Amino acid sequence: MIQDRYDFEYVREKEFEAIKKAREDVPGSGTGTDDLFGLAFSGGGIRSATFNLGVLQGLSRAGLLKHVDYLSTVSGGGYIGSWLSAWIWRESGRVSAVEQALSNLAKKDSGNPRDPDRLETQPVGWIRRYSNYLTAKVGLFSADMLTAVATYVRNLLLNQFELVALLGAVLILPLLLTWILHNVSVEWLWAGIGVLAFTVAMMFINLNLYHCDIRPGDGA
Numbered sequence: 001m002i003q004d005r006y007d008f009e010y011v012r013e014k015e016f017e018a019i020k021k022a023r024e025d026v027p028g029s030g031t032g033t034d035d036l037f038g039l040a041f042s043g044g045g046i047r048s049a050t051f052n053l054g055v056l057q058g059l060s061r062a063g064l065l066k067h068v069d070y071l072s073t074v075s076g077g078g079y080i081g082s083w084l085s086a087w088i089w090r091e092s093g094r095v096s097a098v099e100q101a102l103s104n105l106a107k108k109d110s111g112n113p114r115d116p117d118r119l120e121t122q123p124v125g126w127i128r129r130y131s132n133y134l135t136a137k138v139g140l141f142s143a144d145m146l147t148a149v150a151t152y153v154r155n156l157l158l159n160q161f162e163l164v165a166l167l168g169a170v171l172i173l174p175l176l177l178t179w180i181l182h183n184v185s186v187e188w189l190w191a192g193i194g195v196l197a198f199t200v201a202m203m204f205i206n207l208n209l210y211h212c213d214i215r216p217g218d219g220a
Helices: 008-023 045-061 076-090 095-109 122-129 143-183 186-211
Strands: 038-041 070-073
Touching: 038 045, 038 076, 045 076, 045 095, 045 122, 070 076, 076 095, 076 122, 095 122
Parallel strands: 038 070
Antiparallel strands: none
16 A cells, blocks of 8 residues: 655655665765765856856866765756756766766866867767757857847847836826816716725725635634
């Protein structure tokens, strides 16, 4: 019979068992749970992914990547985190093999990046080749570059139009109030205020009912 719900202590125990099992293949790793090592990648789109690739290379060169027990990612960090997890999975879970490949790459990166004999592992070459996905075809007048410029100008103009419209509404409000005071009778003015007050009251009543946790049988 499969248990439907597990308490926190049970989940933590199973988690530590999985960590200890993973550490068996890593020389120099402890067997306790007081020296857990976590790695977190923040967001930032493809820029974060590219930066964190260098972080992974640095950790690999220092021999620390294989000692990571937890990996936490968000947004652009998830891009590089999923890439790393997929690479480890393709290596049958051997983090040391991935670490060695990244460490060798870090040593090569210290040389001439234009060296034709400079080889890259397939996963790293893939992510570098497709990291520039917004303007994949470089060049001042390429279709991708012109599309990126047009998109930037369009979004910039849309944001400016919103600000101008808001500013115009603020400036025209005194003129509108002046026209109402001079052209609308007092009776119609009070009627409009009453309708507005009723509408606002109904809106707040509706919001209050929406947040009420009413369940069957709770009433009198």
